[in-house]
Amino acid sequence: MRQAFHDQLDAIFADLADLCGDVERAVRLATEALLQGDSSVAEQVISGDAEIDAEREQIEDSALLLLSLQAPVASDLRTVVAALRMVSDLERMGDLSVHVAKIARLRVPNVAVPEPMRPTIERMAELAETMVARTSHVIAERDVDEARSLAEADEEMDRLRRTTFADMLSADWEHGVEAAVDVALLGRYYERIADHAVSVANRVVFVVTGETPYAVDA
Amino acid sequence: MRQAFHDQLDAIFADLADLCGDVERAVRLATEALLQGDSSVAEQVISGDAEIDAEREQIEDSALLLLSLQAPVASDLRTVVAALRMVSDLERMGDLSVHVAKIARLRVPNVAVPEPMRPTIERMAELAETMVARTSHVIAERDVDEARSLAEADEEMDRLRRTTFADMLSADWEHGVEAAVDVALLGRYYERIADHAVSVANRVVFVVTGETPYAVDA
Numbered sequence: 001m002r003q004a005f006h007d008q009l010d011a012i013f014a015d016l017a018d019l020c021g022d023v024e025r026a027v028r029l030a031t032e033a034l035l036q037g038d039s040s041v042a043e044q045v046i047s048g049d050a051e052i053d054a055e056r057e058q059i060e061d062s063a064l065l066l067l068s069l070q071a072p073v074a075s076d077l078r079t080v081v082a083a084l085r086m087v088s089d090l091e092r093m094g095d096l097s098v099h100v101a102k103i104a105r106l107r108v109p110n111v112a113v114p115e116p117m118r119p120t121i122e123r124m125a126e127l128a129e130t131m132v133a134r135t136s137h138v139i140a141e142r143d144v145d146e147a148r149s150l151a152e153a154d155e156e157m158d159r160l161r162r163t164t165f166a167d168m169l170s171a172d173w174e175h176g177v178e179a180a181v182d183v184a185l186l187g188r189y190y191e192r193i194a195d196h197a198v199s200v201a202n203r204v205v206f207v208v209t210g211e212t213p214y215a216v217d218a
Numbered sequence: 219m220r221q222a223f224h225d226q227l228d229a230i231f232a233d234l235a236d237l238c239g240d241v242e243r244a245v246r247l248a249t250e251a252l253l254q255g256d257s258s259v260a261e262q263v264i265s266g267d268a269e270i271d272a273e274r275e276q277i278e279d280s281a282l283l284l285l286s287l288q289a290p291v292a293s294d295l296r297t298v299v300a301a302l303r304m305v306s307d308l309e310r311m312g313d314l315s316v317h318v319a320k321i322a323r324l325r326v327p328n329v330a331v332p333e334p335m336r337p338t339i340e341r342m343a344e345l346a347e348t349m350v351a352r353t354s355h356v357i358a359e360r361d362v363d364e365a366r367s368l369a370e371a372d373e374e375m376d377r378l379r380r381t382t383f384a385d386m387l388s389a390d391w392e393h394g395v396e397a398a399v400d401v402a403l404l405g406r407y408y409e410r411i412a413d414h415a416v417s418v419a420n421r422v423v424f425v426v427t428g429e430t431p432y433a434v435d436a
Binding site: 169 | 399
């Protein structure tokens with residue numbers, strides 16, 4: 001019974017790592033659509049979200065079945081509940097990638113990000129994608145050290161977001177209101193993807209150590 | 219045992235309705251801070267969020283204890299898991315109120331919302347607050363009809379948000395980039411509060427009927 005429980009739990013964590021890999025791909029493609037103004041890549045992210053939603057449902061069903069059949073208690077119960085929360089975070093990260101893709105699509109044949117803002121947004125996007133990739137690894141390997149180091153990457157994300165505001169609100173912003181609104185929302189979306197990645201990683205720390213790291217609330 | 223389970227579940231739902239009431243207050247105060255440029259009311263929302271977080275923790279602990287001690291299956295299990303998700307939504311709505319309050323605080327002694335945008339933002343805020351209030355009622359009374367009608371209010375929210383974009387991107391927008399960025403983010407925050415309210419209400423429909431209504435993904 002215990003062995004069956006742990007095998008099923010391992011299968012759920014393997015599925016979570018796979019789902020996180022698919023989210024990473026969505027973030028990467030959304031960024032590609034955004035920076036190249038490519039509507040077909042944007043469509044790919046938007047239509048691909050249904051698959052992320054389906055994976056979420058399948059993982060949720062597995063976790064509920066495990067709760068039903070095995071009635072775990074104590075740390076086992078907390079681990080299954082953590083898995084349920086991780087799957088919600090991951091699905092939400094998929095939705096946020098769709099939001100990025102939709103802004104990209106809205107501006108085709110142009111590019112939503114004005115040229116001088118490109119390095120900052122590119123770095124935010126790269127950071128988000130890397131954080132999601134590291135989160136897959138954290139889930140697959142239960143890597144607590146890597147999970148803890150994600151918080152540092154998140155600090156860089158916060159700094160970059162402040163940079164975008166400083167740029168947009170400076171007197172020499174010459175890209176108009178539309179670009180500013182796009183950049184403000186894009187910054188928000190990438191920041192939220194990073195927050196959710198930290199949240200997923202923190203849940204892994206909790207599962208392994210029983211400790212809850214400092215929460216990211218943004 | 220069954221009776222004890224249902225008593226404890228009722229207590230959790232009563233706590234969820236109370237928490238939703240506190241979120242409603244946070245939304246209302248955040249809006250007051252925003253529209254009156256009142257930094258002390260903004261501070262009240264920001265510092266008050268710790269209490270919402272504490273309530274969330276307490277409800278989560280109760281739900282986990284119920285899972286541990288009673289090992290519910292089938293619909294009982296799904297109800298407890300739904301409660302865990304509702305509490306996450308509600309906590310997030312508290313965070314979003316804090317975001318509104320922080321924009322308010324940032325612009326004091328001015329008001330973040332330009333005068334001509336006031337009616338739209340006021341209506342969005344009112345709609346969000348009303349939707350949260352209705353959600354408290356949905357939770358307390360397991361009111362499925364009321365839950366279903368929340369989706370209509372959410373459609374008005376989406377329309378209002380489109381209006382803000384049309385206004386900001388029109389040629390006669392004369393309030394500059396800062397106001398546009400503020401309004402874009404405020405619109406996003408109120409829209410997300412409304413989405414989470416619909417999500418909570420949908421979970422009540424699921425708990426009562428076993429059916430999952432159409433999901434809001436925004």
